[in-house]
Amino acid sequence: MNMPASPVQDGDPVYLDHNATTPVDPRVVKAMLPFLTSGFGNPSSEHAYATGPRAALARARRQVAALVGADAEEIVFTGSGSEANNLALRGAVLAAGDRRRRVITQVTEHPAVLETCRALHRLHGAEVTYLPVDERGLVDPADLVEALDDRTAVVSVMAANNETGTLQPVADLARLAHDHGALFHCDAAQAAGKVPVDARALGADLLTLVGHKMYAPKGVAALLVRTGVRLEPLVYGGGQERGLRAGTESVALAVALGTAAALAAEELADGGARQVGELRDRLHRRLAQEFPGRVHLNGCDRRRLPNTLNISIDGTTGHGLLAAAPALAASTGSACHSGATTPSPVLSAMGLDDTRALAAVRLSLGRWTTPADVDRAAGALIDAVHALAPAGADGHGAGHGPGRASGHEVGHGAGYWSATL
Incomplete structure (x- = not known):
């Protein structure tokens, strides 16, 4: 794969916050620029100025569909992942009518799902069930079996957690939902482009993917709506996007997302996920060897994204650690909770105590790492740990021998490969 130069400049902090947002790939910028200048026509028009934009929009739809194993006509462009999740859940519940007014999700979903569920309960009387997760962040399919009934309109479980990278057993959960006649929605914002995502194999009726998580600009996303699935529109108007999202499409942003999807597919085929997994484990090993017994992996050791490392180091807090390491740009949890002094709701739901949860840092690698x-x-x-918690200060003297992290063997660079969503 012919990789352009990194957008991060020499001397800048090391950027390990790709789960929050990714740099825009220069190839994506190049592809979208013509539609900010000469290719300005409205794709819905009938004259010559519309021909290029209309063809570009169709090509982008095919590129996005190819990344996730869908048909082009199943892709609906939206302005964000949050909008796509709202369209999926609100659209499914309102289209189902009074007979199916129940939603099932799980406690570590992104706020774009959780808050939509709360709004459906508050505004439309929908009943919402929140499934628990275990200490690795995984949903137990048996819990879904117990929760499902014939009143369920839609089940929503993310492909990969944005904080820990844990990969959910999506195919198993979707199969159970379908057994009760319910739709299955999967927020794949973090997974698409990082691991193979095939919506048909997973059984997803609705699937969200997001541009700025895969090297496209902010402001564009897509919802896969399987053929035959009925949704109430979120935006009413001129009938664009199969009538589900009115408003003249941003051709430039759609092209950006399509190009990003094509590049992601090429990178996956070239083994990019395996390579970034090896780098993630190199980082983990280095820290575990320096601080044996003090580095704890948060999440699942094998069923997780290859780019994501969420750890807690004894004797530190996440905010304090990153403040003492200005040469590094990372996160203490999801970007939506950055700066908070309370423990991450995701880590708390996994049963972590406050001390360990507050010590967590999320290190997420990317294309140019x-x-x-x-x-x-x-x-x-x-250096930051030594400055914050000198050897012996907390009863855990630092050392240099070989180490493990919280009982998990370090070095499973591609361990996720044997797992399925």
Whole structure:
């Protein structure tokens, strides 16, 4: 794969916050620029100025569909992942009528799902069930079996958690939902482009993917709506996007998302996920060896995104650690909770105590992360830990021997590969 230069400049902090947002790939910028200048026509018009934009919009739809195993006509462009999730859940519940007014989701979903569920309860009287997760962040399919009934309109479970990277057993959960006649929605914002996502194999009737999580600009996303699925529109108007999302399409942003999807598919085929997984584990090993017994992995050791490392280091807090490591740009949890002083709701739902949850940092690697970046990030974190918790200060003297993290063997770079969503 012919990789352009990294958008991050030499001397800038190491960027390990790709789960929050990704840099825009220069190839994506190049593809979208013509539709900000000469290709300005409305794709719904009938004259010559519409021909290029209409063809570009159709091509982008095919590219997005190809990434997730869908047909082009099943892709609905939206302005954000939050909008796509709202369209999926609100659309499914309102289209189902009074007979099916129940939604099932799980406690570590993104707020775009959780808040939509709360609004459906408050505004439309929908009954919402929130499934628990275990200490790895996984939903037990048996809990879904117990919750399902013939009043269920839609089940919504994310493909991958944005904080821990845990991959849910989506195919198993979708099959159970279909057994009760319910639709299945999957927020794949974090998974699409990082691991193979095939909506048909997963059984997803509705699937969300987001541009700025896969090297496209902010402001564009898509909802896969399987042929035959009925949704109440979120935006009413001129009938664009199969009548589900009115408003003249942003051709430039759709092209950006389509190009990003095509590049992601090419990178997956070239083994990019495996390579980033190896770098993630290099970082984990370095920290675990420096602080044996003090580094705890949060989430699932194998069923997780290859780019995501969520750890807690004894004797620190996440905010304090990152403040003491200005050479590193990372997160203490999801971007939606950055700056909060309360424990991450995701980690608390997994049963972590407040001390460990408040110590968590999320290190998420990306397309341009190099071994040198990983080593520089590890060095910054090691220096910060020593500054915050000198050897012996908390009863956990730092050392240099081989280490493990919270009982999990370090070094499963591609361990997720044997797992299925």
